[in-house]
Amino acid sequence: MAPILVLVFMTAGIVFFLLYKRPVKMAELPNGYRELLTEHVAFYRSIDEAGKIRFEKKIKELLGYINIHGVKTEVTDLDTLLIASSGVIPIFGFPEWKYYNLRDILLYPGSFDEVEFKIDGEGTVLGMVGSGTMQQMMILSKPALYNGFGNTSDKENTGIHEFVHLLDKEDGDVDGFPAALLEKQYTIPWLNLIADTIAEIKGGRSDINIYGVKNKAEFFAVAAEYFFEQPALFKKNHPDLYNLMTKIFEQNPPHLSQS
Numbered sequence: 631m632a633p634i635l636v637l638v639f640m641t642a643g644i645v646f647f648l649l650y651k652r653p654v655k656m657a658e659l660p661n662g663y664r665e666l667l668t669e670h671v672a673f674y675r676s677i678d679e680a681g682k683i684r685f686e687k688k689i690k691e692l693l694g695y696i697n698i699h700g701v702k703t704e705v706t707d708l709d710t711l712l713i714a715s716s717g718v719i720p721i722f723g724f725p726e727w728k729y730y731n732l733r734d735i736l737l738y739p740g741s742f743d744e745v746e747f748k749i750d751g752e753g754t755v756l757g758m759v760g761s762g763t764m765q766q767m768m769i770l771s772k773p774a775l776y777n778g779f780g781n782t783s784d785k786e787n788t789g790i791h792e793f794v795h796l797l798d799k800e801d802g803d804v805d806g807f808p809a810a811l812l813e814k815q816y817t818i819p820w821l822n823l824i825a826d827t828i829a830e831i832k833g834g835r836s837d838i839n840i841y842g843v844k845n846k847a848e849f850f851a852v853a854a855e856y857f858f859e860q861p862a863l864f865k866k867n868h869p870d871l872y873n874l875m876t877k878i879f880e881q882n883p884p885h886l887s888q889s
């Protein structure tokens with residue numbers, strides 16, 4: 631083998647090792663975390679003891695490699711646990727998963743303006759994953775984070791929504807097509823289902839959040855919120871979507887019990 635090729639392979643190997651095999655630091659969980667999770671996170675409350683231990687381990691892992699910064703607000707233990715739960719719920723079915731495209735989370739006391747972050751768009755924003763210079767960053771509104779977990783009878787959860795964008799982004803694009811998670815044979819059925827369901831929403835014939843018509847990425851994120859917040863209803867109203875999403879997320883979400 632030419633020396634240059636050896637060098638290329640060695641460099642690629644080292645980069646791969648540094649990025650993907652770096653040892654994961656486990657974070658300490660705040661005092662009383664079990665009580666906080668049980669009280670505030672319906673998903674956690676609804677899984678068995680072995681599941682709870684796995685959930686806690688994933689939280690420790692996630693908090694080991696992300697930093698949460700409060701912007702004009704203090705980050706409380708509960709804020710930290712809700713943010714981590716938003717990240718763990720979509721990856722709960724995966725034995726190994728790290729959000730390599732996330733390092734910092736900015737938590738805001740209210741909604742924020744996209745203009746502030748020089749990102750195209752308009753209106754009130756409750757959460758966002760960064761691109762360009764904001765790469766590896768997520769921005770969340772505290773009230774939206776709490777609404778997501780406080781109301782278990784709706785189909786919305788901003789924290790989960792933003793983390794699902796990151797899963798989608800794992801293949802490089804936030805496009806509603808999580809190539810890393812979807813086996814090839816499901817590509818066409820998935821894209822067809824998205825197109826059909828967006829047409830239903832536009833025609834007023836769907837109970838999926840209207841925001842999903844914006845594009846395929848938003849469709850995937852709002853459908854995932856519904857999938858995790860109201861799995862039984864989602865399965866009943868959207869059996870084909872439900873079925874494909876259990877394949878994407880490799881889990882049947884627990885039917886959530888009220889607190």
Ligand SMILES: [Zn+2]
Pocket residue numbers: 791795847848851
């Ligand atoms: Zn979105």
